[in-house]
Amino acid sequence: MSSTLFLCQRCNQPLKLSQKLRTMQEGPLETQQHASPSPRARTSSSPLPDWGQSSQSSSCSTFSLLGELTAQRTLNTIQNVVLETFEILSGQKDVDHPLCVDCTDNLLRELDAQLTVVEADTQKYRSFLERESLVSEEEREAMHVELWAELRSLEKEEARLAQELKDVDRQHARIEAELRAAQAESRELEQQEEQDLKDYALLTMEELELTDELSSVEKRLAHAQKQLRRLRETDIFNITFTILDEGPLGIINNFRLGRLPGVQVGWNEINAAWGQAALLLFSLSKTAGLQFQRYQLVPCGNHSYLKPLAGDGVLLLFSDGSHRIFHNNKFDRGMKAFLDCLQQFVEEAEKKEGLFLPYRIHVKGGMLEDARDSGECCSITTHLNSEEEWTKALKFMLTNLKLILAWASSRYCFKMEPDWSHFE
Numbered sequence: 457m458s459s460t461l462f463l464c465q466r467c468n469q470p471l472k473l474s475q476k477l478r479t480m481q482e483g484p485l486e487t488q489q490h491a492s493p494s495p496r497a498r499t500s501s502s503p504l505p506d507w508g509q510s511s512q513s514s515s516c517s518t519f520s521l522l523g524e525l526t527a528q529r530t531l532n533t534i535q536n537v538v539l540e541t542f543e544i545l546s547g548q549k550d551v552d553h554p555l556c557v558d559c560t561d562n563l564l565r566e567l568d569a570q571l572t573v574v575e576a577d578t579q580k581y582r583s584f585l586e587r588e589s590l591v592s593e594e595e596r597e598a599m600h601v602e603l604w605a606e607l608r609s610l611e612k613e614e615a616r617l618a619q620e621l622k623d624v625d626r627q628h629a630r631i632e633a634e635l636r637a638a639q640a641e642s643r644e645l646e647q648q649e650e651q652d653l654k655d656y657a658l659l660t661m662e663e664l665e666l667t668d669e670l671s672s673v674e675k676r677l678a679h680a681q682k683q684l685r686r687l688r689e690t691d692i693f694n695i696t697f698t699i700l701d702e703g704p705l706g707i708i709n710n711f712r713l714g715r716l717p718g719v720q721v722g723w724n725e726i727n728a729a730w731g732q733a734a735l736l737l738f739s740l741s742k743t744a745g746l747q748f749q750r751y752q753l754v755p756c757g758n759h760s761y762l763k764p765l766a767g768d769g770v771l772l773l774f775s776d777g778s779h780r781i782f783h784n785n786k787f788d789r790g791m792k793a794f795l796d797c798l799q800q801f802v803e804e805a806e807k808k809e810g811l812f813l814p815y816r817i818h819v820k821g822g823m824l825e826d827a828r829d830s831g832e833c834c835s836i837t838t839h840l841n842s843e844e845e846w847t848k849a850l851k852f853m854l855t856n857l858k859l860i861l862a863w864a865s866s867r868y869c870f871k872m873e874p875d876w877s878h879f880e
Contacts, residue, residue: 762794
C-alpha cells in the first residue's frame with residue numbers, strides 16, 4: 457500500500473487520518489484482495505494506461521487492468537485531493553496547511569481576535585463616515601484648518617522632542633565618557649590603594665625594625681652614659697701616672713729615676729722613667745692647651761727627646777752612662793730643656809691660681825730650690841755633680857710633677873661636662 461505522511465506545519469507533529477478517510481482507503485483495498493490479481497499486478501506502480509491503446513487488446517487483459525486501475529485510482533485520488541486542498545489553502549492564506557487539531561484551535565482563536573479588531577475598526581470608520589456626511593462645508597474647512605494647525609504644532613513638538621533627544625544623546629555620551637573616565641580613575645585609585653597598602657606594610661616593617669634598632673641604640677647609649685659617668689668620676693691622670701716620692705729615689709710608674717752609690721739603677725730603667733715623665737708633661741700640656749716655646753717635647757718611651765724650635769739637632773732624655781765625661785752634653789742639655797718646659801707649664805698654671813709648688817725651678821742654671829725650709833738647691837745636670845745631688849734634684853722634679861698632676865686632675869678631669877642635648 458502506498459501512503460503519504462502529513463506533518464503539522466506549525467508544531468511538526470505527525471497527523472492522524474480521520475476514520476472517514478481510513479474507511480475510504482480500506483474499501484478499495486478489500487476489492488483488490490477479492491479480485492486476486494497476479495503478483496505483477498499487485499506490485500505494479502505504473503501510471504494509468506492509455507484507453508485508446510487498451511481497446512486494441514484482448515478482453516481478458518482489459519479485465520485484469522480494470523481491477524488494478526480501480527484500486528490505484530481510489531488511493532491516488534484521495535491523496536491528490538488532500539494535497540491539492542492543502543496547497544490551495546496555503547496559497548490563499550499566510551498559514552501553511554495541514555495543521556493539527558491544537559494548532560487549528562489556536563489559529564481559530566487568533567483569527568477570532570483579529571476579526572474582533574477589524575470589526576471595531578470598521579465600526580469606527582462607519583461612524584466617521586456618517587459624521588462626515590452630516591458636517592457642512594464650512595465646518596469641514598474649519599476642521600481642516602484646525603487639523604493642519606494641530607499637525608504643524610505636532611511637527612514643531614516633534615522637532616523639539618527630536619532636538620531634546622539629540623541633546624539627551626549628547627548628554628548621555630558625555631556622561632558615558634565621564635563614567636568611563638571615572639571607572640578608569642577608580643581602577644587607577646584601586647591600583648594606587650593596593651600599592652599604598654604594600655608601601656604601608658613595608659613602612660610598618662621598617663618602623664618595627666627601626667624601633668628595635670632605636671631600643672638597641674638607647675640601651676647602648678644608656679650603657680655608654682653609665683660608662684662615661686664612671687670614667688668622669690675616675691682620675692685618668694692618677695690612674696695612668698703613679699708618682700712616689702718617699703725614700704731616697706723618686707719613682708714614676710714603677711720606674712726609678714736617679715741612682716745612688718748604694719742603689720745602682722740601670723740606665724734603661726732611668727731612661728724609661730724619663731720617658732714616662734715626658735709623656736706626663738706632654739699630656740698635661742695638651743689638656744691645658746699649652747704650646748711650649750723654644751722646644752718641642754717628643755715622648756718616645758726610653759728614647760724620648762726634645763727638638764729645639766730654632767735650629768737643628770735633638771736634646772736627649774736618655775743616656776747609657778758615658779755622658780758624664782763630657783761638658784755640656786746632650787743629656788744634660790735635654791734635662792735642662794725639660795725643666796724649661798715644666799717651668800712654662802707652671803707659669804701658665806699659676807695664672808689660673810690654685811697651684812703651689814714646694815720646689816722653685818731655675819731654668820738658666822738647671823737648678824731646683826727647696827722653697828719651704830732650707831732653701832737647698834740641687835742641679836739636674838750630671839756634669840761635675842754627685843749622684844746624690846742629681847738624684848735629689850730629680851726627686852724634687854717628680855714631687856713638683858706629682859702636685860701638678862693632682863692640680864690638673866681637680867681642674868680639668870671633673871669639669872668636663874658632655875653635651876647630651878643632641879641625643880634628646
